[in-house]
Structure formats: C-alpha cells, structure tokens
Amino acid sequence: MTTLDEFLDFVSQELGLNVTTDDAxxxxxxLPGWDSMFLLTLVTALEQQAGRRILLADALQASTLRDVHELAVDA
Known part of the structure; x- marks a missing residue:
C-alpha cells in the first residue's frame, strides 16, 4: 500500500470506519467513531501488512490519518 487512497481503504477495512480522502x-x-485504541490496532495491522516495524512513539505523535500514512510508507 503506497497511496493515500489505498491506506484509507485499509483503515476502513481494519477499523470498520468509513473514511475518505476528506478525512485524511x-x-x-x-473522526466519527474514532476510539483511542484504534491507533494501536491500526499500527499493529500496518506492521503486519508491511512486514516492518512502525515506532509507537512516532504514531502517538500523529494527529491525522495522513500523518499515520506517512509513517507507514516511510517505515
């Protein structure tokens, strides 16, 4: 997954949230339905999908889904 749209589709599937590029x-x-545990769930799923580690400390600094996407593609 490299594009923002692919990432947002992944977020929707993994978290059950309906997110679009408008939400990035x-x-x-x-975000409607966002729960603080979603970030941990999302980071774990991204690590499994990408086969590489994403630092939780960096993810905790992310304030938007675009920020998380950048962590995922730069990891």
Missing part, C-alpha cells in the same frame, strides 16, 4: 487531514479525534 482531520484530527483523528474528529
């Missing part, structure tokens, strides 16, 4: 730059706390 929203603060995660503004």
């Amino acid at each position: 730059d929203r603060h995660v706390d503004e």
